[in-house]
Amino acid sequence: MSLRQHKIAVIAGDGIGIEVTAAALNVLKAVEARLGTFRLVFDEFDYGSARYKATGAYAPEGWLDHLATSDAILFGAVGDPDVPDHISLWELILPMRQRFQQYVNVRPSSVLPGIAPHATAAAVAGLNWVFVRENTEGEYSGQGGRTHVGSTLEVATDVAVFTRGGVERCMRYAFEVARSRERKLLTVVTKSNAQRYGLVLWDEVAASVAMDFPDVKWDKMLVDAMTVRMVQKPHSLDTIVATNLHGDILTDLAAALSGSIGIAHSSSLDPTRANPSMFEPVHGAAFDIMGRNIANPVAAMFSAAEMLRWIGEEEAAVLVERAATQSICGGQVTCDLGGKLSTVEVTRVVCQMVERL
């Protein structure tokens, strides 16, 4: 019998991205060996800030075409104290999201059983949200510029660009996610009171797409009031859709409220499957803790599990998720969750569980 084969592009990137991606690869290899039903072919790329500092470019000419041939992309983190963020990100992660039309960024947040004692005081028991963040346009369209640079006359602009098609495909995806979940409840985040063009279009598209989903209950929340609701009435929320920037902010808050940013993962999806989708932790390169073998690898493992699910390996995905969740329930965790284990030790524990489960 010939094995199902999947070509996975791996970009570990910078900082703790390197450590947690190595951990995720180990877990992927463990689950591949354990099940023996598929093969993962890893293509590892050294794109990142070290390469930039050595060669002047984050990635070689034609890198996006190269990545386009993979079945999925596993990403670590990017960012470097020596490189302005707006360079590092516009060289690597934002072009991927745009070029590969990864128009939704899906970020589930839930408080894992067993995490409560280790998590922040603010962690809310039973919280169970899925955020769908628009991922290719809006405030991240990259348009804008600076005039009279450095002079007192200087003006700088960032243009948030919303297209009807871009908003609609994201909104439709969000309604579908809401429909697939038990509560069938969607909250559309907006700020159309202040942002009176793009966000008004956003509201209009929400209302029109909603007509195709009569079984989904939906409401609208201003992004500012949304933070209050997340803190004060977390159980009133289920599926949430937001623009690129609003989603960026709210999903970090969600990660904090669900106990640790060290376990939050994120999928940048092209639901049409015309292009590879990308799977990454919500956290960044975290230079303050890099190289110390203390980064929490669980977000990267959950990202890898979500990738397995996306490429059709549901059984493997479930195994990885169960193993990582059990290590947390058992208190075998890194210091951000109040534990004493290193990155490598947590990885070993999870790999062993994958082998035995």
Place this chain on the structure above:
Amino acid sequence: MSLRQHKIAVIAGDGIGIEVTAAALNVLKAVEARLGTFRLVFDEFDYGSARYKATGAYAPEGWLDHLATSDAILFGAVGDPDVPDHISLWELILPMRQRFQQYVNVRPSSVLPGIAPHATAAAVAGLNWVFVRENTEGEYSGQGGRTHVGSTLEVATDVAVFTRGGVERCMRYAFEVARSRERKLLTVVTKSNAQRYGLVLWDEVAASVAMDFPDVKWDKMLVDAMTVRMVQKPHSLDTIVATNLHGDILTDLAAALSGSIGIAHSSSLDPTRANPSMFEPVHGAAFDIMGRNIANPVAAMFSAAEMLRWIGEEEAAVLVERAATQSICGGQVTCDLGGKLSTVEVTRVVCQMVERL
């Protein structure tokens, strides 16, 4: 002896704005009577959504010129379920902030002694922040538009406009606030990784203004990571400066983390004093509870106190703040803080305290 006299424009606006502004006026009258050292001349305006629905305009021709002659503006809230928010706000509150060059919006957040038992689980003891929000430009500049409206080709843009002068005056104010506080600690919120023009200017201005404040420790935080820090390391923060939209979102979160949005107040200041400044609760018109005599009037009272301070009546300001704080400590509060009193009853309690303190 002739009394100091202050001309106060009062715009109660919509929804619970009307109820809480009435409460604040009662407290102002009580403190005026109690001290007898100054006189407040109130100019009450019916600007708001009811007027719009009746006449087609939120305010009569020339209203801004009219307000310009006042010493301060006390504002309630605006917004109406029958009027799209982008109309109501761009007709009333946003033009005031811009025309009167109220370029900083100052929002203190602290957990009042005595509030803990009534507040949300997330309320953080000892939290004590001051937010300085840019209030006249950035994401709220109002520029942008829609092309191909309603067609599949539609594109809508919102242009965030940052001027060097606009950023600098706000940043300088924030450094001054930080300097005036015990910890001398400023966090500059940014998102220059994604918004690579205006927010890069923002960062550059922060670095250059900082040179004039060697005694202030400052750091930078990305807006998304900032939400995590507010939840997980609240005591690491003191003074915070943010753009118009970032500040809008983060101050609502701050209000939630400090126990209740019903006590958070906001000052839109023109520090040059060339124009009147405006004092308002952070909360909105809240139609869901309007007319039920349950809205928390304390945010409006704190706004009134801050207004008294701004016009030079420090003694009166302190009296109002002490009275409102004592009503909270004594549990004489509205239902949002777990109490049983109505808006009118809380107001009566605070007025009596003002008389006796």
